Amino acid sequence: MFELIIFLLGLAVGSFLNVCAYRLPAGESVVSPPSRCRACGVRLGPVDLIPVLSYILRRGRCRSCGAAFSARYALVEFATGALFVWCFFVFGIGPSLVKALVLTSFLVVITLIDFDHQLIYDKVLIWLAGAGVAINLSFAYLPLWGSSVVLPVGPLDMLLGGLLGGGLLLAIIVVTRGGMGGGDLKFAAALGLWFGWQQTLLALFLAFLAGGFGGGALLLLRIRKRKDLIPFGPFIAIGAFVTLLYGPDLVAWYVRHFLGR
Ligand SMILES: [Zn+2]
Known part of the structure; x- marks a missing residue:
């Protein structure tokens, strides 16, 4: 049970780390404004903000214009979740x-x-x-x-x-x-x-x-x-x-x- 909670925490943190990796080099704030689709500008909903979920539920596409999000976001998130669970296995x-x-x-x-x-x-x-x-x-x-x-x-x-x-x-x-x-x-x-x-x-x-x-x-x-x-x-x-x-x-x-x- 704890594994699952730690994994979900890892997904959420991984989602934030994606934002940091994209925005810090561009000199943008990592907390505001909320993320938008780069193709059509629509504000991303809760599902899109967790790309792993977006990939499962919407095949990684924008719900408004259908533009594909880069698979890298989902990969980074999944990797962060996996690394978090690895840490949990070692430290409890x-x-x-x-x-x-x-x-x-x-x-x-x-x-x-x-x-x-x-x-x-x-x-x-x-x-x-x-x-x-x-x-x-x-x-x-x-x-x-x-x-x-x-x-x-x-x-x-x-x-x-x-x-x-x-x-x-x-x-x-x-x-x-x-x-x-x-x-x-x-x-x-x-x-x-x-x-x-x-x-x-x-x-x-x-x-x-x-x-x-x-x-x-x-x-x-x-x-x-x-x-x-x-x-x-x-x-x-x-x-x-x-x-x-x-x-x-x-x-x-x-x-x-x-x-x-
Ligand atoms: Zn869009």
């Missing part, structure tokens, strides 16, 4: 799930915008950093429950994580002479505040692993050409998501197998 109901869902929402919207525009917006990153600090600070005073709980991240650890995330990316930018952008640097620094230094190291390691495989696959499948810019933000997001769900397990496994403790 509790404060850790709230932290996971907030971070996941940021990762989705940053991925969408970076994929479209090769940009990560400061205004999104400021909210990301602020939310991470607020949640971590409040978690120091909350009883944490659930089927699994996130690691506590204290103020010093947040600071170290932010410096490590930003510093590592800065080193890479200097060495590769701009192979990555300032947005990636700030993104990694903001995630450092969420994760603390140890998990940040893991998240970035996983990001490079995903980037190596993913970038290679994009070139092989000729989705992107060699001289095209491949945005790195989505790979940082993948590394962060895996770290969010399995970071403590992965670190424990690494320590057991490679450091022999």
